[in-house]
Amino acid sequence: MTKPLSTYVVEADHFAVGYGERTILHDVTTKIMRGSVTCICGGSGCGKSTFLRAIIGLVPHKGGSVRVLGEDVNALDEAAREEFLSRVGFMYQNGGLINSISVLENLKIPLMAHTKLSEDVVEELVYHKLAQVQMTHAVHLLPGELSGGMLKRAGFARAMILEPELVLSDEPSAGLDPVTAADLDVLMVRLKQELGMTLIVVTHDLDSIKRIADRIVMLESGYVRFDGTLSEALASDLPLVKNFFARASKEGHPGVQSLWQHYEGA
Numbered sequence: 001m002t003k004p005l006s007t008y009v010v011e012a013d014h015f016a017v018g019y020g021e022r023t024i025l026h027d028v029t030t031k032i033m034r035g036s037v038t039c040i041c042g043g044s045g046c047g048k049s050t051f052l053r054a055i056i057g058l059v060p061h062k063g064g065s066v067r068v069l070g071e072d073v074n075a076l077d078e079a080a081r082e083e084f085l086s087r088v089g090f091m092y093q094n095g096g097l098i099n100s101i102s103v104l105e106n107l108k109i110p111l112m113a114h115t116k117l118s119e120d121v122v123e124e125l126v127y128h129k130l131a132q133v134q135m136t137h138a139v140h141l142l143p144g145e146l147s148g149g150m151l152k153r154a155g156f157a158r159a160m161i162l163e164p165e166l167v168l169s170d171e172p173s174a175g176l177d178p179v180t181a182a183d184l185d186v187l188m189v190r191l192k193q194e195l196g197m198t199l200i201v202v203t204h205d206l207d208s209i210k211r212i213a214d215r216i217v218m219l220e221s222g223y224v225r226f227d228g229t230l231s232e233a234l235a236s237d238l239p240l241v242k243n244f245f246a247r248a249s250k251e252g253h254p255g256v257q258s259l260w261q262h263y264e265g266a
């Protein structure tokens with residue numbers, strides 16, 4: 001019998017992690033709803049990447065608890081951990097592809113490792129995933145032959161190949177031009193809407209946040225300072241949140257003004 005899907009994909013309760021003696025996240029309490037996009041924001045070094053890694057149990061646990069996809073990630077044995085990891089896709093900054101083999105061969109690896117499907121079926125699944133990110137034309141190219149935007153899309157296809165329930169992405173728009181970054185945002189929103197995926201995205205790109213975020217979690221010095229919807233963030237009186245969003249109007253990106261009106265009117 002399959003387990004019923006929990007409403008919350010991540011449930012962190014006074015969760016703390018760190019490296020060696022040093023605690024990085026002191027107290028993180030938040031719930032992340034299935035089928036949503038949550039943006040993790042905050043200054044450089046505040047622990048955003050650490051939070052993503054901690055979600056998959058890669059940072060030593062110091063206190064509190066975190067349940068991810070219903071599992072206590074710090075209490076899984078090796079077999080359970082393997083099964084858990086096949087339900088989470090991690091999108092690496094550089095796409096996470098092996099440079100010496102084609103996009104097709106790269107995407108076949110997780111399927112060959114985690115399923116008993118024949119090679120024909122595996123290839124078909126890879127083509128299907130690449131079609132979802134508009135990359136079928138690049139199937140035989142090497143990662144080094146892809147543009148920045150193509151590399152990100154291939155990285156997404158790789159992260160999604162096992163149909164994970166949760167996708168974690170660390171600064172996906174870093175190094176992309178605004179148009180390519182906007183395309184990637186459209187892709188992430190489609191994954192949520194069409195496949196019911198849950199995405200947790202570390203980003204400080206304000207345009208992107210306004211396009212994709214259902215919720216925003218803002219960290220500072222290892223504590224959650226704000227946790228709410230995008231419209232709550234835009235209306236917040238907290239100096240940290242206000243300063244963060246004030247940058248948008250100062251930068252004066254075209255389109256931001258109309259988005260503000262859209263959210264303020266909502």
Ligand SMILES: Nc1ncnc2c1ncn2[C@@H]1O[C@H](COP(=O)(O)OP(=O)(O)O)[C@@H](O)[C@H]1O
Pocket residue numbers: 019024042043044045046047048049050051
């Ligand atoms: N593997 C690690 N070992 C020790 N310290 C680390 C490690 N990774 C990150 N840190 C430290 O943890 C803090 C938070 O880092 P990070 O989560 O990468 O911040 P952010 O992604 O918000 O910029 C930083 O002070 C960083 O130096």
Ligand SMILES: [Mg+2]
Pocket residue numbers: 048049050170
């Ligand atoms: Mg980081």
